[in-house]
Amino acid sequence: MSNQHTIRDKVVLIAGGAKNLGGLIARDFARQGAKAVVIHYNSAATRAAAEATVAEIRAAGAQAVALQADLTRAGAVEKLFADAVAAAGRPDIAINTVGKVLKKPIADTTEAEFDEMSAVNTKSAFFFLKEAGKHVNDNGKIITLVTSLLGAFTPFYASYAGTKAAVEHFTRAAAKEFGARGVSVSAVGPGPMDTPFFYGQEGEDAVAYHKSAAALSPQSKTGLTDIEDVVPLIRHLASDGWWITGQTILINGGYTTK
Incomplete structure (x- = not known):
């Protein structure tokens, strides 16, 4: 396989890379x-997590730097x-x-x-794609995280799934x-993940439902989508x-489908 389609020796930029799925x-x-891996984090509240991830990246033998930014602008x-380019060079992979x-x-x-959801989930994704398209090297890879709710028929998540849905067309x-230029662009939609991102929105009954809703839930240690199961897909796409390219891939153990 040509070196252009490996992760080895590549420069990687990860928005939201301080913790949870991005950190993994x-x-x-x-x-x-x-x-080199460039870690973006949103605010001072996440700085410590970003610095800890940077230390682990360096311990693994890669260069690392953490950069703060509010990507809604x-x-x-x-x-x-x-x-990121100044610190580590032009990225080959932008996630x-x-x-x-x-x-x-x-x-x-x-x-x-609604305006906040649009800014975080839609506007930031659009301008990340814009800048990635300008800055990634030829044969680069661009990946955006969306949600498996794009394949769901459900109430209460209109502003979340709706503002993520636009990213499907941005991706295409x-x-x-x-x-x-040989640049691949993909969107990945995990199911409900076992992270604080999920639990902060759900009551006990909803948590219990989500933990049993996927076809493969009985085989999962939490019943939910584990971030360890998402990373291999990201690695493969990169x-x-x-x-x-141009695809939205749902990874959720059979929670929803399209």
Whole structure:
């Protein structure tokens, strides 16, 4: 296999890479031989987690740096990529794990809540793709995390799934626009994951339902989608799976399908 479709010796930028799934991807890619991993984190509240992940990346033998930015502003996304290039070189792989969930009926959702969900889940994803398309090297890989709720028929998640749904078309368009340079663009939609991102929105009854809803739930240590099961797909798309492009792939143990 050509070196252009491996992780080894590549420069990786991960938005939301301080902890949870993003942090696990960062550590895994360092173990896979990445040359450098640039970690983005949102605010001071996440700085300690980002610094801990940076230390683990360096211990695995890769270069690492953490950069703070509020990606709901296009200028901040532009600066993140510029700073990443200055620190580690042009990225070969750009992964956006940023997201915000809100479980609330449409009738109770405020304009401010909708605007925030749109900014975090839609606007930031669009401008991340824009800057990734400008900055990743030829034959690069761009991956955005969405949600398996894109395949669900369910109430209460309209603002979350709806603002993530736009990323499906962003992904298709970007794949067409960037494909001439060999750049693959994918979206990955995990099912409910065993992270604080999930538990903060759900009551006990809902947690119990989600833990039993997937076809493979009985085989999972939590009943939910474990982040350890998502990372191999991300790794594949960033290397051998480069021929997959323009697709939204749901990874959820049979929780939903399209």
